[in-house]
Amino acid sequence: xxxxxxxxxxxxxxxxxxxxxxxxxxxxxxxxxxxxxxxxxxxxxxxxxxxxxxxxxxxxxxxxxxxxxxxxxxxxxxxxxxxxxxxxxxxxxxxxxxxxxxxxxxxxxxxxxxxxxxxxxxxxxxxxxxxxxxxxxxxxxxxxxxxxxxxxxxxxxxxxxxxxxxxxxxxxxxxxxxxxxxxxxxxxxxxxxxxxxxxxxx
Amino acid sequence: xxxxxxxxxxxxxxxxxxxxxxxxxxxxxxxxxxxxxxxxxxxxxxxxxxxxxxxxxxxxxxxxxxxxxxxxxxxxxxxxxxxxxxxxxxxxxxxxxxxxxxxxxxxxxxxxxxxxxxxxxxxxxxxxxxxxxxxxxxxxxxxxxxxxxxxxxxxxxxxxxxxxxxxxxxxxxxxxxxxxxxxxxxxxxxxxxxxxxxxxxxxxxxxxxxxxxxxxxxxxxxxxxxxxxxxxxxxxxxxxxxxxxxxxxxxxxxxxxxxxxxxxxxxxxxxxxxxxxxxxxxxxxxxxxxxxxxxxxxxxxxxxxxxxxxxxxxxxxxxxxxxxxxxxxxxxxxxxxxxxxxxxxxxx
Numbered sequence: 001x002x003x004x005x006x007x008x009x010x011x012x013x014x015x016x017x018x019x020x021x022x023x024x025x026x027x028x029x030x031x032x033x034x035x036x037x038x039x040x041x042x043x044x045x046x047x048x049x050x051x052x053x054x055x056x057x058x059x060x061x062x063x064x065x066x067x068x069x070x071x072x073x074x075x076x077x078x079x080x081x082x083x084x085x086x087x088x089x090x091x092x093x094x095x096x097x098x099x100x101x102x103x104x105x106x107x108x109x110x111x112x113x114x115x116x117x118x119x120x121x122x123x124x125x126x127x128x129x130x131x132x133x134x135x136x137x138x139x140x141x142x143x144x145x146x147x148x149x150x151x152x153x154x155x156x157x158x159x160x161x162x163x164x165x166x167x168x169x170x171x172x173x174x175x176x177x178x179x180x181x182x183x184x185x186x187x188x189x190x191x192x193x194x195x196x197x198x199x200x201x202x
Numbered sequence: 203x204x205x206x207x208x209x210x211x212x213x214x215x216x217x218x219x220x221x222x223x224x225x226x227x228x229x230x231x232x233x234x235x236x237x238x239x240x241x242x243x244x245x246x247x248x249x250x251x252x253x254x255x256x257x258x259x260x261x262x263x264x265x266x267x268x269x270x271x272x273x274x275x276x277x278x279x280x281x282x283x284x285x286x287x288x289x290x291x292x293x294x295x296x297x298x299x300x301x302x303x304x305x306x307x308x309x310x311x312x313x314x315x316x317x318x319x320x321x322x323x324x325x326x327x328x329x330x331x332x333x334x335x336x337x338x339x340x341x342x343x344x345x346x347x348x349x350x351x352x353x354x355x356x357x358x359x360x361x362x363x364x365x366x367x368x369x370x371x372x373x374x375x376x377x378x379x380x381x382x383x384x385x386x387x388x389x390x391x392x393x394x395x396x397x398x399x400x401x402x403x404x405x406x407x408x409x410x411x412x413x414x415x416x417x418x419x420x421x422x423x424x425x426x427x428x429x430x431x432x433x434x435x436x437x438x439x440x441x442x443x444x445x446x447x448x449x450x451x452x453x454x455x456x457x458x459x460x461x462x463x464x465x466x467x468x469x470x471x472x473x474x475x476x477x478x479x480x481x482x483x484x485x486x487x488x489x490x491x492x493x494x495x496x497x498x499x500x501x502x503x504x505x506x507x508x509x510x511x512x513x514x515x516x517x518x519x520x521x522x523x524x525x526x527x528x529x530x531x532x533x534x535x536x537x538x539x540x541x542x543x544x545x546x547x548x549x550x
Contacts, residue, residue: 011251018251019258026263037323038312038519039375050266102523107512117510168510171373172491173320173420 009073016077020084023051024091041099048092049121053166055085056128056159057183064190079135082155086132089125117168124161127154159184289362289444292382297438298366299532304377304519306446312519313453314371315472316421317406317413324415329452332412332473337457343478344399347392353457357443359392360384364447365440367463369470370502370531376516381461382444387435395431395479402434403427403484404460405476421487427460427471428484428498430540438463438536441474464533466500497550501541502531506550 027047030036036043059081065074101108111118131152133139140148163184166177315325318332337353362382370376390402408424410416416423433439442461443450450456455472462469468488478484488496495509504514504527515524530537541549 009250011247012254015251015254016258018255019260019262022255022259023262023266038308039322039517041517041522042375047266051262054262054265099522100524104524107515111512115510115512171320172316173418 012073013076013080016080020055020081023047023088041095044095045092045100048088048095049166052085052088052092053159053162053180055081055088056155056162057180057187059085060155060159060184060187064187064194067194068190082128083132083135086128089128093122093125117165120161120168121165124158124165127158127161131155131158156188289382289447289449292362292364292444292447295363295365297536298364298380299368299378300366301368301378303366303380308519309377309379309445310451310454314373314467315415315453315455317415317423317425317473318453319415320420325453326451328414329456331414332407332452332456334450334452334457334473337475339458339474339477341389341393341477343403343480344396345479346394346396349393353443356389356458360388362443363440365442365461365463367461368531369461369463369467370516370527372466372468372496372500372508372513374511374513374516375519376527376531377519380446381440381442382447383440383442383461385437386439386441386460387437389441389477390431390434390479393479398481399479400431401480401483402429402431403476403478403480404429404471404474405478406471407473407475422490424475425471425487426484427469428480428486429462429469430483431479432540433462433537436537436540438533464501464530464537466496466502468496469500499541499546499549501537501546501550502527503529503546503550505529506547 027036027044031040031044059078062074062078062081065071097103097108101111112122113119131154134143134148134151143151163177163181166180167174170177311326312322313325314322315329318325318328335353338350339353339356340348340350342348362384364380364382366378366380368376369379386402404427406425407413408416410423429439439460439462442455442459443457445451445454450459455470455474458474459472460470460474483498486498488500489498502513507513513527516527517524528534
C-alpha cells in the first residue's frame with residue numbers, strides 16, 4: 001500500500017518494527033531475571049494484552065492522521081502495527097491457553113462460552129486472524145479493494161471488543177480501560193468527521 | 203571542490219629523488235560528493251531510526267506499565283515497614299496447615315489494599331505513610347463493656363499463636379501465610395456481647411493523609427467488613443498482628459487485621475480501628491460496590507463462580523499449575539456446620 005519501499009523516511013518502518021519488539025524483549029529480560037512479581041503469569045498476560053490494545057489502537061490511528069493532519073507517512077505503518085497487534089494477541093492467547101489454563105481444553109471451552117470477559121477477548125482475536133491473513137497486497141488484489149476495505153473495518157470491532165475485555169477484567173477501578181475507550185471513541189469520531197467532510201460537495 | 207587534495211604540481215618535484223613521491227590517487231578512489239552526502243544522510247537516518255525506535259518502544263512500555271519490575275530495591279523497603287522487634291514466641295496451633303508456605307517477599311509485595319492503590323505492587327511501595335503506632339481499637343455496639351483499647355495493651359492481653367492458613371483471593375490466586383494472632387472470639391467474650399448482638403462489623407482506618415488511595419472514590423471509604431456472630435466466635439477466625447514472626451508490615455494491614463481463612467481474602471479487613479457488634483447485617487464495602495459479585499458471606503466455594511470468572515481453580519503464588527479450589531478453602535470439616543440448611547448459591 002505504500003508508494004515506495006522506504007520513500008523519504010527509510011528509517012521509519014525499521015524503527016517502528018524495532019520499537020514494537022521492545023515490550024516482548026523487556027518481558028523476556030524480566031522473566032530471565034525472575035522479575036515478574038509474585039504472579040508472573042498474570043503479569044505476562046496483562047502486559048501482552050495491553051500491548052495488543054495499544055498497537056491495535058495505533059494502527060487505527062494511521063488513517064485519521066493522514067486524513068486530518070496530512071501525515072501521509074502514517075499510512076505506511078498501518079499494516080505493520082496491525083500485524084504486531086495480531087502477534088501480541090497470539091502471544092496473549094497462547095499464554096492463556098498454555099500457561100494460565102495448562103492446556104485444559106475443557107475448562108477453556110467453558111470459559112470461552114460462559115464468560116463474557118473471555119468471550120470478548122476471544123472474539124477480538126478471532127477477528128484479527130483474517131485481517132492478518134489478508135494483509136498482503138496480493139490479498140487486496142484478490143478480494144478487490146472495496147471488499148478488502150470492508151473486511152478490514154473489522155479492526156474497529158476487534159478494538160471495541162478488546163476494550164470491553166479490559167473493562168470486564170478489572171475488579172473495580174475502570175479508569176485505565178476508560179482511557180482506552182476514550183481514545184477509541186475519538187478515533188471513531190475522527191472517521192465520522194472525515195466521512196462527513198468528504199461527502200460535502202466542494 | 204572535487205578531489206580537493208592539494209598535491210604539488212609535478213614540475214616542483216622534478217630533479218628530486220622521486221621514487222617515493224606520492225602519486226595522486228586514481229580518480230576511482232576519490233570519494234564522490236554523492237557518497238559524501240550519502241554518509242551524512244546515513245548518519246541522520248541512523249539517528250532518526252534510533253530515536254524513533256526508542257520512542258516507540260519506550261512509549262509502548264510506558265503505556266503498558268511494563269517497566270514496573272519488582273527489581274531489587276523494593277524488597278528492602280517492603281519489609282522495612284515492619285518496625286519493632288519480633289513477637290516473642292507465638293505458640294504453634296493445631297489449626298495450622300503443613301503445606302509449604304508462600305515466600306515472605308511474595309506475601310509482602312503482592313497485596314490488595316486499595317487504600318494504597320489498586321495495583322498489587324502499590325501497597326508495598328506506598329504504605330510507608332501509615333502510622334501503626336499509637337493506635338487504638340474501639341469496641342462498641344451491642345456489648346456490656348464497650349471500650350477503646352490501645353493496640354499494645356490489647357496484644358499484651360491475648361497471647362499470640364502462629365496460624366499457618368491458606369488464603370484464597372476472590373481473583374483466583376492463593377497463598378499459605380504464617381499469621382501471628384489470637385482468636386477473635388477471645389476478645390468478643392471479654393467485652394460480653396448482649397443478647398441482641400447478631401453480627402460483628404469491622405471498620406478500617408479512614409485517613410486520606412495516611413492512606414492516599416482514599417482520595418480516589420474507587421470504593422466507599424472507610425472499608426467495612428462483617429461476620430455473623432457465630433462465624434466470628436469460630437476458633438479459626440483470628441485477629442492477626444503479625445506474619446512470619448514479626449509485626450504486620452503496613453501493606454499487610456498493620457497493626458491489626460482480620461483473618462477468616464474459609465472466606466475470600468477481601469473479608470480480611472486491614473488496619474482495624476473499630477469493632478461494632480450489631481443487630482443487623484452490616485453493609486460491607488465490596489458488597490456495596492458490586493452486590494451481584496461479592497456477597498456478605500463470601501465463603502470460598504468452587505461451585506459458585508464469580509459472574510465474570512470461574513472459582514473452580516486457583517493458582518498458588520509461586521507455582522505454575524492451577525489447583526482445584528476446595529469448598530470453604532479446605533476448612534469444610536471445621537466450618538461447614540455454620541451454614542447447615544443455607545442455600546450457599548443464594549447466600550454466596
